[in-house]
Amino acid sequence: MKKWGLAIAGILTYMIGIGVYFSNRLMYMKKKEDDFIQNREVLAKRLIQADFDNLPKTEVWVPSPSGYPLKCLFIEPHQTNKWIIVTHGVTENKMNSIKYMNIFLKRGFNAIIYDHRRHGESGGETSSYGHYEKFDLKAVIDELKKRKGTDLFLGIHGESMGAVTLLLYAGMLEDGADFYIADCPFSNFEKQIQHQISMMDIPLPAWTVFPLGRMFIKIRDGYWTNEVSPIHFIKNIKKPILFIHSEPDTFIPASMTLELYEAKQGPKELYLAKKGAHAQSYNENSQEYEERIDQFLEQVLLK
Known part of the structure; x- marks a missing residue:
């Protein structure tokens, strides 16, 4: 015994x-160190510090429904109701979102970039790969609407975990944006x-x-x-989605984005970049990446 x-x-x-x-x-x-992320983006010239510092911005602490503060930057260089929210991937922070933000600032949008739970200056103890993050995204959107009203033309761009977060927000909580750009999400x-x-x-x-x-x-x-699988909820998203992935991605296979694209009903577009590892589609194909966003926005605005 x-x-x-x-x-x-x-x-x-x-x-x-x-x-x-x-x-x-x-x-x-x-996680990557905050200084490492900022220095990487500066060295790659994706972040021009003086330009970023000169942007009109407001620091906003949004309370998460899970009980911690979310550090957000509301960046508002334009008198417009067009807004983009950018959601970063796991191990990154809001500085990684600046390159995507800049795409939309050049196209007349205002922007919100923020740190996910457990990242950057936000609170929270764990990463949940979209599960709790989707509620935080809703809290940020609610704060934007409280400050700027509900008559917005709103887009959400997400990379990796950020892409999963926006898909879960749209598919499980509310399809509350006018368009979504999901860059290299997993499907399951x-x-x-x-x-x-x-x-x-x-x-x-x-x-x-x-x-x-x-x-x-x-x-x-x-x-x-x-519970953290966009493929189970993608059918609930009626608004347009641009799916993006790099074909050589080995961390999250491009086949997962193809699976999501095929399951999405209604307006959708797909961009598979020929170059780039995980979350590198823009870094390795910046001109083509922006051209595909322009095509997508043109289609969205015509609807």
């Missing part, structure tokens, strides 16, 4: 260890996790990692990983 007890204790310890290890990898994915979180497990150097059998990991995410962070 003592041997059986030791064996059972050993198995339980092993299972708990796997669950904690896996859930930690997701909930607390190592559980498939994405399994894809990443296959690429990770994890000293554990893959078949044990995922079931235990998803259970520990539920226990520790309050949601099931299968």
Whole structure:
């Protein structure tokens, strides 16, 4: 009996260890340092610091429904009701959103860039890959409408986790924008996790990692990983979506964007960039990227 007890204790310890290890990898994915992001964007000339500093902007702290503050910048160089909200990817911050913001500022939009939970200057302890982030996005939109009124022409641009966030917002909460641009989202979180497990150097059998990991995410962070899958809700989005992905992306395969594009009903467009790793479509194809946005906006504005 003592041997059986030791064996059972050993198995339980092993299972708990796997669950904690896996859930930690997701909930607390190592972020890039804020200074690193800013310096990277400056060196690449995607951020001209003097130009950014001279933009008329308002710092706004938006309360998240999950109980922490979200650091937002409302950037308003134009007298217009046209607004774009930019949502960044995991490990990044609002400085990474400036290059996308600039695309729309040049086209007469005002903009909001902000830090997701656990990133930049915002509060929050974990990353949830769109699950809690979609409620935060709604809070930012509600704040914009409270300040500027509801007569807005609103777009949302998101990269990676930010793209998933806007799709979940539109598909699960409210289809509240006039258009969406989803750059390199995953279609199904559980498939994405399994894809990443296959690429990770994890000293554990893959078949044990995922079931235990998803259970520990539920226990520790309050949601099931299968809830974070835009493919399940894409049919609810009636407004136009421009889907973007780099064909060489190995982190989130371009096939996931194709799956979302095929499932989307109603107005939609697709741009597959020939060059670029994950979240590099604009960096590697900036002129073509902007041209495809112009084509998309023209179609949206004609409707």
